Amino acid sequence: MKLNTPLRYPGGKNKLSGFIKLIFEQNNLLDGHYVELYAGGAGIAINLLTRGYASCIHLNDANPAIYAFWHSVINQPEAFCKAIQDVEITMKEWQRQKAILDSPAGHSLLEVGFSIFFLNRINRLGILWGGSADGVNQDCHWKLDARFDKVDLIRRIEWIALYRSQIHLYNQNAADFIKTVLPVLPGKTLIHIDHPSFVKGRRLYENHNLHNDHVSIAELVKEHITQHWIVSCDNNPEIIEMYKGYPTTICDFNHNVRHHSKDSEVMFFSKKLIIPSLKNPLNLKSA
Incomplete structure (x- = not known):
């Protein structure tokens, strides 16, 4: 059964799952740990875990709402699925959920986690902090529930919940995570640092200080x-200079769903990692 992450994220990094699986196989990492410092939708991590490549995954995201989503999926899957089943897909509900995300104080982790999930599924491009429903009002052909198949989304949540004992969740900034969590993880671990977009970060994400973060x-x-x-990020000269001397590969991802544009991205690798010999890491299909 093919399983996609419940969250939609621009870029579709889950397309790299096949490539990451090859890295696990060629570097004796099978049944090891897998870490995502900027988890977001955690598509690759969930794929590796549910397909038996990783024995456990570590998901970190500094954004408290993303943390609330994954906390709810792991700790309250039944309540989360009920919320999916009961919610009405209307502009009034969109406004209510937007208000929760904008002012999370006074709301439970479940409520905040569901709000970011709801907006992520409803907003046209999956963008979370836009001022409107990302074209819903401007495009009469776009239906609010176009990406909110309740049966399918509940199936995804229930499937992930089966593996919750193997999912470790954190809400730290990346620097603190590297300093405090990574040193206690086993050597048989692959760490994936998938930075938010360097060029388009101001539009897609909350973190506006992306250059200093990269440095x-x-x-x-x-x-x-x-x-x-592995570090993956925009193919930007400033970033390439930061990792000068480390193995590198380039690939393209679709970031702009509406205009079907492609952005070139770069992946850097630790020096002892065996890198699969592929012209394009995206060419591998993954179950």
């Missing part, structure tokens, strides 16, 4: 991480 994380990755690691 500080690059220094920590090179100096403090002892396990195998």
Whole structure:
């Protein structure tokens, strides 16, 4: 059964699952740990776990709403699925959920987690902090429930919940996570640092200080991480300079759903990691 992550994220990084699986196979990482410092939709992590490549996954996201979503899926899957079943897909409900996400204080983790999930599924491009429903009002051909198949979404949540004992969840900034969590993880671990978009970050994500984040994380990755690691981010000259001397590969991802544009991205690898010999890591299909 093919299973997609419940959250929609621009870029479709889950397309790399097949490539990451090859890395697991070729580097004796099978049944090891897999870490995502910017988990977001965690598509690759969920694929590796449910397909038996990783024995456990570590999901970290500094955004408290993303953390609330995954906390709810792991700890309250029945209540989350009931919320999916009961919710009405209307603009009035969109406004109510937007208000929760904008002012989470006074709301439970379940309520905040569901609000970001609801908006992510309803908003046209999956963008979470837009001022409107991303074209819903402007495009009469776009239906609010176009990406809210309740049966399918509940199936995804229930499937992930079966593996909840193997999912470790964190709500730390990436630098603190590298310093405090990674040192206690086993050597048989692959760490994936998939940075938010350097160029389009202001439109897609809350974190506006992306350049400084890249600089500080690059220094920590090179100096403090002892396990195998992968860093993926925009193919930007400034970022490439930060990882000069490390193995590199380039691939393209679709980021703009409406206009079908492609953005070139770069992946850097720890020096001892065996990298599958592929012209394009996206060419591998993954179950």
